[in-house]
Amino acid sequence: MDKYIDIKENIEEIRKTTDGKATLLLATKCVDADRINYAISCGITHIGENKVNELLEKYEKIDRDKVELHFIGHLQRNKVKYIVDKVDMIQSVDSIRLAEEIEKECAKKNITMPILAEINVGYEESKSGIAPEETEDFLLSLSKYPHLKVKGLMAIPPASDDKNIIIENFKKMSQIYLDIKNKMLDNIDMDILSIGMSDDYKEAVMNGSTMVRIGSRVFGRRNYNV
Ligand SMILES: *Cc1c(COP(=O)(O)O)cnc(C)c1O
Numbered sequence: 001m002d003k004y005i006d007i008k009e010n011i012e013e014i015r016k017t018t019d020g021k022a023t024l025l026l027a028t029k030c031v032d033a034d035r036i037n038y039a040i041s042c043g044i045t046h047i048g049e050n051k052v053n054e055l056l057e058k059y060e061k062i063d064r065d066k067v068e069l070h071f072i073g074h075l076q077r078n079k080v081k082y083i084v085d086k087v088d089m090i091q092s093v094d095s096i097r098l099a100e101e102i103e104k105e106c107a108k109k110n111i112t113m114p115i116l117a118e119i120n121v122g123y124e125e126s127k128s129g130i131a132p133e134e135t136e137d138f139l140l141s142l143s144k145y146p147h148l149k150v151k152g153l154m155a156i157p158p159a160s161d162d163k164n165i166i167i168e169n170f171k172k173m174s175q176i177y178l179d180i181k182n183k184m185l186d187n188i189d190m191d192i193l194s195i196g197m198s199d200d201y202k203e204a205v206m207n208g209s210t211m212v213r214i215g216s217r218v219f220g221r222r223n224y225n226v
Pocket residue numbers: 027029050072073156197198199213214215216217
């Protein structure tokens with residue numbers, strides 16, 4: 001397995017920053033099952049896929065007993081039924097209609113799905129997610145569904161060359177997360193703040209992230225054509 005030695009080294013490098021502060025989830029889109037399983041053998045406990053078809057293709061090949069599998073991408077309602085019995089968490093719940101669909105499919109299969117609410121912290125039209133000031137109302141709605149379990153928040157802040165802007169958005173997310181956590185609302189756990197990716201995970205961890213989602217910094221540049 002020495003051909004994958006860089007994966008191990010990259011994980012160790014990131015661990016120096018995240019250890020004890022934030023969970024390291026590897027974003028495994030475009031990464032084949034062999035490389036994912038190698039990362040799991042290096043002690044990775046959380047992976048995230050962001051396309052339903054790709055997740056289903058790899059599902060049987062992944063060493064799943066040692067790892068939590070999260071869904072982190074935009075989820076279409078008509079595909080919910082394919083994944084609710086396969087993933088340990090859906091991080092990208094961005095509308096009530098999607099939540100209703102997850103509730104319906106989980107009820108059928110008698111399972112409870114841990115979820116994160118996706119917040120569109122930068123108000124970007126190109127991104128889905130809830131406006132920051134609507135977070136609490138959205139969570140209160142989610143908390144009414146018997147087969148959903150709110151565990152926290154996720155965000156993908158706008159890309160920027162200016163680290164100060166990135167940090168501002170992380171701080172904003174952290175503030176929303178802590179405000180809600182302090183209210184101790186019924187049936188709403190604030191255990192996970194999922195922010196930070198390859199280029200900004202250090203800033204995310206310094207500003208309150210409890211889970212970073214990292215792809216290219218571990219697996220190298222993605223080739224979307226394979
Ligand atoms: C791909 C992806 C990541 C990781 O991106 P990198 O920049 O490669 O670390 C994180 N979160 C989501 C939702 C992703 O789709």
